[in-house]
Amino acid sequence: MAWKRKDLVSMQDTEAAEITEVLDTAESMKEIATREIKKVPTLRGKTIVNLFYEASTRTRTSFEIAGKWLSADVINFSGSGSSAEKGESFLDTAKNIEAMSPDVVVVRHKAPGGPALLAKHLKCSVINAGDGAHEHPTQALLDLLTIRQKKGHLEGLNVTIVGDITHSRVARSDIHAMRKMGMTVTVAGPPTLIPPACQDMGVKVSHRLEEAIAHADVIMMLRLQHERMTGGFIPSLREYSRVWGLTLDRLTHCRPDVLIMHPGPVNRGVELSPEVADSQYSVILDQVTNGVAVRMAVLYLLAGSRAA
Amino acid sequence: MLDQAGLDRALTRIAHEIVEQAGGADLALVGIKNRGETLAERIAEKIAGIESKRPAVGALDITLYRDDLGSRAEQPRVRSTEIPFPLKGLTVVLVDDVLFTGRTIRAAMDALMDLGRPRVIRLAVLVDRGHRELPIRPDYVGKNLPTSRKESVAVMLREHDGQDRVVIQEPEEGEPEPEARRAKMKDGRVPGTPTSRNEE
Numbered sequence: 391m392a393w394k395r396k397d398l399v400s401m402q403d404t405e406a407a408e409i410t411e412v413l414d415t416a417e418s419m420k421e422i423a424t425r426e427i428k429k430v431p432t433l434r435g436k437t438i439v440n441l442f443y444e445a446s447t448r449t450r451t452s453f454e455i456a457g458k459w460l461s462a463d464v465i466n467f468s469g470s471g472s473s474a475e476k477g478e479s480f481l482d483t484a485k486n487i488e489a490m491s492p493d494v495v496v497v498r499h500k501a502p503g504g505p506a507l508l509a510k511h512l513k514c515s516v517i518n519a520g521d522g523a524h525e526h527p528t529q530a531l532l533d534l535l536t537i538r539q540k541k542g543h544l545e546g547l548n549v550t551i552v553g554d555i556t557h558s559r560v561a562r563s564d565i566h567a568m569r570k571m572g573m574t575v576t577v578a579g580p581p582t583l584i585p586p587a588c589q590d591m592g593v594k595v596s597h598r599l600e601e602a603i604a605h606a607d608v609i610m611m612l613r614l615q616h617e618r619m620t621g622g623f624i625p626s627l628r629e630y631s632r633v634w635g636l637t638l639d640r641l642t643h644c645r646p647d648v649l650i651m652h653p654g655p656v657n658r659g660v661e662l663s664p665e666v667a668d669s670q671y672s673v674i675l676d677q678v679t680n681g682v683a684v685r686m687a688v689l690y691l692l693a694g695s696r697a698a
Numbered sequence: 699m700l701d702q703a704g705l706d707r708a709l710t711r712i713a714h715e716i717v718e719q720a721g722g723a724d725l726a727l728v729g730i731k732n733r734g735e736t737l738a739e740r741i742a743e744k745i746a747g748i749e750s751k752r753p754a755v756g757a758l759d760i761t762l763y764r765d766d767l768g769s770r771a772e773q774p775r776v777r778s779t780e781i782p783f784p785l786k787g788l789t790v791v792l793v794d795d796v797l798f799t800g801r802t803i804r805a806a807m808d809a810l811m812d813l814g815r816p817r818v819i820r821l822a823v824l825v826d827r828g829h830r831e832l833p834i835r836p837d838y839v840g841k842n843l844p845t846s847r848k849e850s851v852a853v854m855l856r857e858h859d860g861q862d863r864v865v866i867q868e869p870e871e872g873e874p875e876p877e878a879r880r881a882k883m884k885d886g887r888v889p890g891t892p893t894s895r896n897e898e
Contacts, residue, residue: 394772
């Protein structure tokens, strides 16, 4: 299966064979991180622009490292302190950046569909690094890579995603990608944070944490996305934590080989107790490590997609 | 061009030549994926038989070092490089199945240099088919096969293809022109294809 797309905008549009292609390529890229000199000449002379209109530490840094290890030139652009504050529209900014001939634009924006809009209007490749509560495809890919490495396979695994599903682009991308790879997905959280359309995506819904995690091979804990909440979704943080927080005590009822994942940033003591975050079940830092390999794979595959 | 016995004899001779030249020096074989890796393993076995010490064997994937990335219809599959020993100070023998333009070897040398500083790099190939485009010359050759550019050399190894054999394949009627053909076939290491049409 060869990668043919110009852009990576969503997991909803990505096929299982393409996901496997990215994961296999990422697996090979991991070796570069173990080298003394972490650089290969593959994308020499290519320019990658990180266009970030929303806060990010992990994702932006991860794309920057991935690009640099492949020898591309990486330019960071953040929404604040830019011409966006002088009233320039998103598309105008992007077209101005395109006029400087980048090969790949990595974009994060609060508007769902922002990256898809750019993909349509720009000739260069566009990678969605998170668009509002819509999708975050490279996060789903690094989650799958981490699960595949730890479990040896993906098909047939039970994954439970816990927390603020409504406002989570990670959950949306994960659900699409995991369903395509033949995994069973359960979402769990207070009813106010679980969108009614969930069942249409082929997932089970649970409103009891103990029941939802009892048979899970993987538990994915999500952060409450306060920045996207417009009303009273939960009575209080303390109550949420008491009902939905994952503690070592609750883990005793889980499978002994369960993996605990979190896309970060973790709010310790809210969705995850510090003991769980640092436990042997936690693969949170493996996720971050794999993020670089996955982004190297995506950059490599996209760079070849526009050849004549 | 080479049958099973001929192929085995060629590898035995290469093993003896490597031992003779390298002596007791710290020796490592690095095979270029995929068939070079298999050949490196076989040569290492033979050296173990001669020297009672098996040299370290690594495998190198040169995809990330190719000089034609982005000019091809699709990106070639990246495989992993597995060289689990430091290269510093070693005599490294690169092993590949077919030597053609020399571009693969150029990429392989760049890749090795990024991984460490070997004392010497030498080159062993099962078949040298000529048509070099770079100033590269093998140190150990299994067989020199004069070919035309239009032909392709297929190295079959039992680990990949179920049999040991080297054949020259004529271009079929209606095949594309040599240049286009080469671009298409350079990545002859696609899994599932019955033979290695290694064009470099």
